[in-house]
Amino acid sequence: MSAATATATPIDADARIPLRGHLRHTGALIRRNLLWIRQDPESMFDAILMPVVFTLLFVYVFGGSIGQALGGGQDGYVQYVIPGMIAMMSMTLSQGVGTGFSQDFNSGVMDRFRSLPIGRGSVLFAKISVELLRMLFATTVLMIVAVLVGFDIHHWGGLFAAVGLSAVFASSIMWVFLTLGVILKNAQSVQAMGFLVLFPLQFGSSIFAPTNSMPGWLQHFTDYNPLSTLADAARGLMVGGPVAHDLWVTLGWSAAITAVAAPYAIHKFRTKN
């Protein structure tokens, strides 16, 4: 080690990180997050069990009666609820970025990252990428269960488009959870706060049941709830029906949420003491 200081890394004159550098850093951090899953496979339980449990619960417990109201019985309800499930999972699994982030801060590993010459965004993007992969995995599980309980995949293009749209919306929501992960004290608070936000959004939406039997004031909420428009757009794409309006509203929400939450999350991340 006697030559240690003599062979110190040459210093960039202007210290800007080239794009390749950002990709390298993000790649190294993605690898880290994937290793977490390998080290702790139980962390995938939610991604596997949630789609299975929710699908079986809704189809077999509520499916008969809601389906009857819809005029198609339990089978008709399967076609209704599965696209909604895709929307729901995009939200629920997004929470993982917030809790994971909070753990990183509390374990001190984030201080290590922040003392390294890497872009602050790399840490955030790596987390989002891995959560999106987890979400794709969960969606695959969901679709297998869906087909088993009688869902008809009309055309694959529509399915992929619906999953893609969910991923776009999810990545915008992840910025919100990243912010929570930075500003709240620990992973439990992030989870509790996430639940408070998610619960009304999920059930005050068209995910599980059509909104036309809800009281008027609630319908105002559900009509503009991005989870409704996401679920309706996914429904249109997967089983047919109008798509355009819901698609644009969902994309609008995603853009707006990202535009506000992403800079805020990055700012909070940079300046966190």
Place this chain on the structure above:
Amino acid sequence: MTRIDKNPKSGDSAVSVRGLVKHYGETKALDGVDLDVREGTVMGVLGPNGAGKTTLVRILSTLITPDAGQATVAGYDAVRQPRQLRRVIGLTGQYASVDEKLPGWENLYMIGRLLDLPRKEARTRADELLERFSLTDAAKRPASTYSGGMRRRLDLAASMIGRPQVLFLDEPTTGLDPRTRNEVWDEVKRMVGGGVTVLLTTQYMEEAEQLASELTVVDHGKVIAAGAIEELKAKVGGRSLRVRPVDPLELQPLAGWIDELGITGLATSTVDTESGAVIVPILSDEQLTAVVGAVTARGITLSSITTELPSLDEVFLSLTGHRASAPQDTVPTDTREEVAV
């Protein structure tokens, strides 16, 4: 804004801090700190919990920004040139740590990649450092399964990947048992032998004495003493020799006798009846040898002769006239027996 792109090798000071201030609400974590660390030396920053040591390290490693004052590391300004600065430092501490869920090797490889080492080099560097810090056998195990000492060694290895010019060690041995603490000290000494500049914070005089050549004593966000460790030791009385005769009746006569020996520069000894020992303040190895030689030659039966370093409390007492004040719930009062445990 003017750019300051100094050659990091040009200055004498590897770390230079001027008038650094950081407040958290009412709490003045740093209240105007000045400090210089010469290149290739080890600076110990000694102080109780809450003295501002960690805040200082966090500013120097660009994790937080100061409210006022200036801090440069290897010639780079901590506020205006954080990216250049991050390239030349290593950080290990109670707060900056490795990823517990990852195996040791993966931790080092990841940091290598984050420091822009090519894949192959990151791999060999990880192997090399695991070997050097005796962790090769544990390379594939998650860091969460490591013992306390192994964790600290992995922390140290992680901070060495980028071959830093300046290394920050924030309380490197707090919470370790004495044997493990000695292991970590040995590692730090080897690292220093490699020519790296080190700023180390500690609560223990003994640790500072083992590792540092210069010392800055801080309390309440202020520097209360600074200088070469020998100077400060002389100021605070250095070690003390404790001679315990088997017969307590020998205490007073022994103390008087030692005082009459006429050893150059030797301060007056005191009697501690509680522990049954004569306490002789010692400033040099020569004094120690003379006193021990004389006492053993006198022929009284002794139960023990020990030397002890002053505790943090005693250092503070002699420097400031008051005891190290700290949040009551966080710091146990250092007693001799508890030093560095």
